[in-house]
Amino acid sequence: MATKDVKVNDPMVDPITGEGRVLAPGHTFKSVTEKISRIVLTPHTPIGWFAGFLLASSVASLVMIAVTWLFLKGVGIWGITQPVAWGFAIINFVWWIGIGHAGTLISAILLLFKQTWRNSINRFAEAMTIFAVVCAGLFPLIHVGRPWLAYWLFPYPNSMNVWPQFRSPLLWDVFAVSTYATISVVFWYIGMVPDLGTLRDRSKSEFGQYIFGLLALGWRGSSRHWMRYETASLLLAGLATPLVLSVHSVISFDFAVAVLPGWHTTIFPPYFVAGAVYSGFAMVITLAVPIRTFYHLEDMITLRHLDNMAKVMLTTGLIVAYGYGMEVFMAWYSASHWEFFMMWNRMFGPMGWSYWVLISCNIVIPQLMWLRSTRVSPLKMFLLSFVVNTGMWFERFVIVVTSLYRDFLPSSWGTYKATRWDYATFIGTLGLFTTLFLLFVRFLPMIPMSEIRMMLPQAKVNPESEAVHEAGD
Amino acid sequence: MPIQEGTYGLLAEFDTPTELVLAAQAAYAAGYRRMDCYTPYPVEEAAEAIGFHRNNVSLVCLIGGILGCCAMFGMETWVSVWGYPLNIAGRPYYSWPAFVVPAYEWTILFAGLSAAFGMLAMNGLPTLYHPLFNAANFRNGASSDKFFLCIEAHDPKFSLTESREFLARHRPLSVVEVEY
Numbered sequence: 177m178a179t180k181d182v183k184v185n186d187p188m189v190d191p192i193t194g195e196g197r198v199l200a201p202g203h204t205f206k207s208v209t210e211k212i213s214r215i216v217l218t219p220h221t222p223i224g225w226f227a228g229f230l231l232a233s234s235v236a237s238l239v240m241i242a243v244t245w246l247f248l249k250g251v252g253i254w255g256i257t258q259p260v261a262w263g264f265a266i267i268n269f270v271w272w273i274g275i276g277h278a279g280t281l282i283s284a285i286l287l288l289f290k291q292t293w294r295n296s297i298n299r300f301a302e303a304m305t306i307f308a309v310v311c312a313g314l315f316p317l318i319h320v321g322r323p324w325l326a327y328w329l330f331p332y333p334n335s336m337n338v339w340p341q342f343r344s345p346l347l348w349d350v351f352a353v354s355t356y357a358t359i360s361v362v363f364w365y366i367g368m369v370p371d372l373g374t375l376r377d378r379s380k381s382e383f384g385q386y387i388f389g390l391l392a393l394g395w396r397g398s399s400r401h402w403m404r405y406e407t408a409s410l411l412l413a414g415l416a417t418p419l420v421l422s423v424h425s426v427i428s429f430d431f432a433v434a435v436l437p438g439w440h441t442t443i444f445p446p447y448f449v450a451g452a453v454y455s456g457f458a459m460v461i462t463l464a465v466p467i468r469t470f471y472h473l474e475d476m477i478t479l480r481h482l483d484n485m486a487k488v489m490l491t492t493g494l495i496v497a498y499g500y501g502m503e504v505f506m507a508w509y510s511a512s513h514w515e516f517f518m519m520w521n522r523m524f525g526p527m528g529w530s531y532w533v534l535i536s537c538n539i540v541i542p543q544l545m546w547l548r549s550t551r552v553s554p555l556k557m558f559l560l561s562f563v564v565n566t567g568m569w570f571e572r573f574v575i576v577v578t579s580l581y582r583d584f585l586p587s588s589w590g591t592y593k594a595t596r597w598d599y600a601t602f603i604g605t606l607g608l609f610t611t612l613f614l615l616f617v618r619f620l621p622m623i624p625m626s627e628i629r630m631m632l633p634q635a636k637v638n639p640e641s642e643a644v645h646e647a648g649d
Numbered sequence: 650m651p652i653q654e655g656t657y658g659l660l661a662e663f664d665t666p667t668e669l670v671l672a673a674q675a676a677y678a679a680g681y682r683r684m685d686c687y688t689p690y691p692v693e694e695a696a697e698a699i700g701f702h703r704n705n706v707s708l709v710c711l712i713g714g715i716l717g718c719c720a721m722f723g724m725e726t727w728v729s730v731w732g733y734p735l736n737i738a739g740r741p742y743y744s745w746p747a748f749v750v751p752a753y754e755w756t757i758l759f760a761g762l763s764a765a766f767g768m769l770a771m772n773g774l775p776t777l778y779h780p781l782f783n784a785a786n787f788r789n790g791a792s793s794d795k796f797f798l799c800i801e802a803h804d805p806k807f808s809l810t811e812s813r814e815f816l817a818r819h820r821p822l823s824v825v826e827v828e829y
Contacts, residue, residue, distance in 0.1 A: 205689060205794035331728060339733035342725045343740060348750040351721075355758040362765045374689070374792040393775035396782070397791050400701050401772040402691040407706040408768035415710075415761045419754075426750060625793075629690040637666045637694040 188478060196483060196552070198293040199631055200475030208628045212371075212621055213378050215471055224470060225618060232610035239604025242597050243318055251321055253597045260580045260592040265319035267572040268602050270427055271455065272312035272609075273353065274448075274568065277420050278456020279305030280360060283367070284416035287409070293484055295627040296476045300467070300613075301460050302364040303622070307612040308459070309357045311605040316349075318601075345429040352426040359419055363412045369395050370405075371621040424448045431575065437518040438579030441506060447499030454492040454538075455568035457485050458561040463613065465558040467622070476623055479552040486551035489542065489564065496571075497539045514584060522578045526591065530574050537567025653829045657780035658684075658801040659812050660787060661821035666692050669796035672819035673698035676800060679815060683804035687787070687797040695796075706768050713763025714756045721755035722748055780829045787827075799827070 188197050246253060256263040279301040286294040317326050329350045331340050340347050373395035376388035395401070425445035432444040461482065468477040507519035522531050541563050544550045551557065582589045616622065629635055663669040666688065673686055673695055686695035696702075725748040729735070734742050769775065781787050781799065791797055798821075800812050809826070816824045 209689075209793040331724060337733070339728040341735055341737065342729055342751060343737050343744050343747040345750075348747075348754075351751040351754040355754040358758060359761045362761060366765050366768070370690075370792070377788050377792045393769065394777060394779060395774065395792075396779055396787075397687045397689060398772075399686040399688060399692060399696040399699065400704075401774075402688065403693070403696045403701060404704045404706050404768045404771055406691050406693075407704055408710075408764045411707060411710045411764040412761055415757045415764070419757045419761075422750075422753060422757075426754075429750075626690040629794075635666065635690060635692075637670050637692060 188480075196478060196480035198478060198480050199296070199628065200478070203475070203628075203632060204634070205629050205632065208632070209374060209378070209625055211473075211476075212623050212625050212628070213375055215617070216375060216619060216621055217379055217384065219381075221618060222470075225614065229611065229614050232607050232614055235607025236604055236611045237607070238600045239314075239608055242600040242604055243314075245597065246318055246601075247323070251319065253595060255592055255594040255598050257590065257592075259583060259588055259590045260577055262576050262580065263592060264594055264598040264602055265315040266430075267569065267576050268605065269312050269315035269319075270448075270572045270576075271565075271569050272308045272315070272605065273356075273427060274424065274452035274455045275459045275565070276305040276308035276312065276356075276360070276456065277424060277449070277452035278460050279303070279308070280356075280363075280416050280420040281453050281456065282460070283363060284413040284420065287413040288417060291484075292631055293481060295631055296473075296478075296623050297460060297464060297481055297485075298627065299364075299367065299624045300463065300616070300622045302360065302367065303613065303616045303620075304456075304459060304463060305360050306357070306364060307609050307616075308456075309353070309360060310612065311609050313353060313357065314605065315601075316353075345426065345433045348426045349430055352423045356419060356423045359412070359416055363416055366405075366408065366412065367624060368620065369393055370397065370626045371624060373397065374625055375621065421449055424452045431579075436579055436583055437512070437514040438522065438575065441503065443499055443502050443506075447496060447502075450492045450495035450499065451568060451571060454489055454496055455565050457489045457492070458564035458568070461485055461489075461557050461561040462565070465554045465561075467617065469554070471617075473623070476628065479554075482554060482557050483548070483551045486545045486557060490545045493538065493542045493545075493564070500535070500539070518579060518582075521582050522574060525578070525582065527574075527578050527581070530570050530578065534567055534570040534574050537563050538571060539567075542567075655829060656802045656809065657783075657827040657829050658799045658807075659809070659816060659824055660781065660784050660797055660799045660827050661816040661819070661824045662786055662790065663796040663798070663819075663821055666695070666796055668820065669798055670694045670698050672798050672816070672821070675819060676798065676815070680806050681800050681804050681812075683801040683807070685799055685801070687781070687791045687799065689791065689793055689795070692796075705771065706764055709767035709771075710760050710764035713767070714760030717759025718752050718756040720759070722752040725751060780827055784825050784827050786823060786825065795822070 188200060189195070190197055254263060254265070256265075282294050282301040283298045283305075287298075317323050320326055320329075328338075329340065329347065369392060372388050372392035376385055376392045379385045379388055425448065428444035428448035431439040432441060434440060464477050464481070464485075468474050504519055507515045510516075522528065542560060544556070544560065549556075550560070577592045581592050661672065663672065669686055669688070670692065673684070676684055677698055677700055682700070684699055686692070686699060688695060726743060726745075729744065729748075730742045781791075786795070787797060789795070798816070800807060800816065806812075813824055813826075
């Protein structure tokens with residue numbers, strides 16, 4: 177990728193390949209450990225962190241207020257009604273789950289493909305997954321109407337002698353999302369154990385040693401342990417890969433198994449998964465750009481990372497574009513009156529504006545990523561990530577609302593208008609997500625130290641050269 | 650666990666992974682078996698050097714996955730056919746294609762949990778105490794930038810003086826005796 181705009185003596189560019197470096201040169205095992213663990217172990221929390229935390233947690237309190245009011249009054253405070261019985265709750269659920277998927281993609285699929293550049297962004301992308309799943313999981317729970325009975329979704333022997341109905345995609349969803357949440361947490365925690373060991377050994381405070389000591393489970397870096405650990409990581413990655421593909425496929429079944437025009441299509445699973453990865457990578461960039469600036473991690477989260485993530489986004493964005501194209505094509509090719517009307521209504525009906533917001537945010541504007549100057553510009557990528565996530569939110573809005581509000585019978589047509597409680601819940605989860613993320617950044621190692629050490633040139637074992645060296649002594 | 654006293658082993662500290670691997674290979678060649686390397690990141694060659702070639706994590710994972718799949722598929726079949734049969738639009742009670750999805754998810758769930766917790770169990774973790782942490786240089790370096798080889802006292806070939814001499818020949822930064 178050697179192009180004219182690359183400076184010849186730029187230390188961040190590998191002179192042999194001409195590609196941007198994944199890690200700045202000159203790091204040692206010690207400097208990597210110092211730099212990453214200092215963020216957690218410092219007794220001086222940066223003032224900016226407090227400012228961010230204050231802002232994020234005040235926004236998060238919106239969700240508390242909105243949910244409390246919801247529990248008191250019921251789902252009638254939302255804009256949902258007939259025929260649009262699935263409103264913001266399902267849109268936000270799908271949007272958040274989708275955002276989580278990039279974390280798993282980075283931690284699992286890129287690990288299997290031996291993409292070592294992922295190492296520095298892997299941990300916080302996984303954390304992002306977990307927090308996104310937390311926000312996502314909230315919505316179906318509060319949408320069921322009587323959330324205190326949400327455990328009825330699970331099969332368990334009960335005095336009513338009633339069991340769930342396993343032929344429903346909504347129940348598949350319960351298992352897909354709960355498995356996804358569990359495996360993500362386990363994968364994330366197991367990945368963190370060696371680093372927690374490092375923090376235990378380096379912590380100066382009694383309390384820190386105690387807490388990190390418990391969390392590290394007694395990790396001591398034995399090579400037998402490491403080998404089992406590596407096998408387990410690979411297995412978890414191998415399992416998380418089909419899992420992440422299945423989760424969004426199952427979520428798309430919630431729609432695709434229904435007979436509603438606009439939902440009943442076979443292209444949904446792959447195009448949902450691609451969209452999920454697309455929005456997830458956008459969210460990784462939204463988080464990575466401020467973090468690398470704030471904590472001065474430019475030498476570990478490099479422009480090469482931005483460049484690579486932008487390429488993944490460009491690719492998945494094009495897959496999504498193909499999905500949109502196919503939907504339009506099938507509406508015409510199916511020769512179904514209902515499908516055709518649905519598409520026309522989606523584009524030019526009363527809510528047609530949302531379709532064009534989606535097309536411009538998801539397809540038109542992201543084409544800027546073909547330019548290298550965009551891909552390696554943190555500011556441009558930061559702004560673009562917001563555009564893409566807005567677009568992806570509108571994709572779910574278009575799928576949910578514009579398919580539902582005018583279906584087969586004109587007499588049952590209606591409209592949809594979100595209420596202030598819908599907005600409060602959604603904006604509140606954005607605050608909740610940011611709050612959780614800020615806590616993670618402050619109290620846990622956000623870059624995997626052991627994996628970064630592995631990437632250093634001195635990490636390689638070279639018995640041959642040593643033998644020669646010894647003979648020359 | 651009986652209270653153990655005396656020497657746990659001899660701990661040699663190295664600066665680079667290569668020195669560690671060479672020392673471990675030599676120790677294995679000299680007949681030592683009860684020993685372990687400690688590194689701040691996975692060093693495959695070190696495990697090879699001490700004769701640790703395969704582990705059973707994959708097997709545990711496979712068994713877990715099969716169990717999860719059977720458990721969920723069995724439960725779905727029992728619930729839908731015997732436990733609480735429901736007529737949903739005339740579809741058969743035993744609608745196995747629909748049962749595949751939750752069974753698939755539980756395969757992954759059980760396999761993943763088995764791999765993670767099986768790995769921890771086989772590693773003997775969590776553990777609250779280990780004699781190696783009595784060595785100050787181990788606490789300082791093993792999890793950040795130093796490489797260790799520990800020959801354990803219950804190795805038949807272990808001798809405090811000879812093993813110390815043996816380790817000293819491989820240019821370690823230090824050799825310390827670790828107490829229980």
